Amino acid sequence: MTHDNIRHDDTCPEIEAALAEMARRDLDAFDPALVDRICLRTQGLLAGGADQSAERPMIVGRIHRATRWLALAAVVVLTLTVGILVSNATRSRTTLPTGADRPVEVLAASLERDIDGVLSMDGLWSSGLGDRIDVLYAETALIDDGVGVEWLDEQVLGTGGSL
Amino acid sequence: MRAALTTSRDAPGNEGGVDASLLEAAARGDAGAWRTLVGSYAHRVFALARSRMHDDDRAEEITQSVFVTVATKLRDGGYSERGRFESWLFRVAMNRIRDEARRERRQASPVAPESLRGVEAREPEESPYGDVAFRALREALSQLGEADREVIHLRHQAGMSFKEIAELLGEPLGTLLARHHRALRKLKAIMGSRREALP
Numbered sequence: 001m002t003h004d005n006i007r008h009d010d011t012c013p014e015i016e017a018a019l020a021e022m023a024r025r026d027l028d029a030f031d032p033a034l035v036d037r038i039c040l041r042t043q044g045l046l047a048g049g050a051d052q053s054a055e056r057p058m059i060v061g062r063i064h065r066a067t068r069w070l071a072l073a074a075v076v077v078l079t080l081t082v083g084i085l086v087s088n089a090t091r092s093r094t095t096l097p098t099g100a101d102r103p104v105e106v107l108a109a110s111l112e113r114d115i116d117g118v119l120s121m122d123g124l125w126s127s128g129l130g131d132r133i134d135v136l137y138a139e140t141a142l143i144d145d146g147v148g149v150e151w152l153d154e155q156v157l158g159t160g161g162s163l
Numbered sequence: 164m165r166a167a168l169t170t171s172r173d174a175p176g177n178e179g180g181v182d183a184s185l186l187e188a189a190a191r192g193d194a195g196a197w198r199t200l201v202g203s204y205a206h207r208v209f210a211l212a213r214s215r216m217h218d219d220d221r222a223e224e225i226t227q228s229v230f231v232t233v234a235t236k237l238r239d240g241g242y243s244e245r246g247r248f249e250s251w252l253f254r255v256a257m258n259r260i261r262d263e264a265r266r267e268r269r270q271a272s273p274v275a276p277e278s279l280r281g282v283e284a285r286e287p288e289e290s291p292y293g294d295v296a297f298r299a300l301r302e303a304l305s306q307l308g309e310a311d312r313e314v315i316h317l318r319h320q321a322g323m324s325f326k327e328i329a330e331l332l333g334e335p336l337g338t339l340l341a342r343h344h345r346a347l348r349k350l351k352a353i354m355g356s357r358r359e360a361l362p
Contacts, residue, residue: 012347015354018300019319025297026210026320029219034209035202038227039194042201042234046192 186248190237201230204249207321208256214320215260215312216267217301225263229256250330253321257313257331303353311346318343 188196208229213222232255236242242251304312317328325343329336 012351015347015350018296019315019350022214022297022300023210023319023322026213027206029213029222030206030209031223034223034226035198035205037223038201038205038230039198041227042197042231043194045231045234046189046194046197046238 186237186242189234190242197234204252205230208252211253211256211316211321212260212263214304214316215264221263225256225259229259232259247327247330249323250327253317253323253327254331256321257317299354300350303350306353307346307349311342311349314339314343315346315350 185196185200189200205226209222209226212225213219216222216225229252233242233252236255242248304315307315313332314328317323317331318325323331325336325339329339332339334342
């Protein structure tokens with residue numbers, strides 16, 4: 001088997017001839033049954049069928065789409081998580097006095113809202129402040145009168161107590 | 164999805180050596196038309212792949228995958244070369260061969276002369292050229308630059324015209340002719356330096 005449409009470059013005739021002969025060998029190694037095998041492999045592809053070898057790109061496409069959805073879901077979950085964490089942190093600053101750096105203000109706010117939470121504060125009883133809780137609770141009305149935080153501050157600092 | 168096949172108005176009825184109606188029929192799922200198309204080009208794609216890969220099995224796998232790609236593109240309307248089917252087909256083939264060659268370079272050691280001898284050993288013996296000379300020629304080809312080697316293979320193994328090769332590679336015809344000529348001279352020089360006599 002040879003190619004008919006080759007016009008040789010006559011500068012290197014021996015190389016051209018050798019290349020032509022090598023091409024003939026490559027063409028002669030062709031198994032005509034390969035045409036059948038190709039048609040078998042592509043059977044149904046052009047007719048709109050689902051050849052397995054042709055589905056690979058579709059599978060890859062599905063994986064890409066799934067990856068995009070997973071990435072989007074991950075972003076949504078991450079956003080929600082961050083939102084919840086920020087929300088909790090904000091809420092804890094007003095309702096959870098443990099570890100707060102302004103104990104008197106927290107205590108004053110807490111007395112108004114959640115006396116049980118105040119009573120369960122870490123370090124409250126060991127600080128000695130717990131002994132005065134009843135007094136403080138009874139006098140929280142002063143907060144509304146404008147004395148509020150300053151008054152409580154004096155009470156706590158005056159006893160040497162600290163949260 | 165099946166898109167209409169676009170054909171050239173400048174070259175009605177002929178798609179780079181293939182009847183446009185044959186392409187249309189193949190794209191519509193006509194098994195006979197598709198078989199004719201495969202039969203017209205499979206041997207040339209195979210020869211091109213074999214010349215680069217030096218292996219019959221890999222050449223066959225490449226040839227099959229090229230036609231799977233072509234069938235898929237025809238079905239999906241991915242072929243829009245307008246009258247240049249042959250150039251398009253061999254571009255698909257060259258891309259596939261390049262991928263395979265890159266994979267081979269990543270995974271394996273450089274082509275050993277023994278592997279070329281294996282190819283030659285399976286080839287017919289009636290050639291007027293000795294096996295030693297062919298081994299030398301294949302080794303000389305492997306020493307050419309990628310671009311020069313492609314031109315040689317497309318010209319001699321794939322049997323393409325210079326005009327088609329120029330279209331395929333996107334280069335001016337003059338540049339391509341000069342490159343082919345230079346590649347032949349390089350081959351001649353390499354062969355001469357190896358003192359491998361060609362008949």
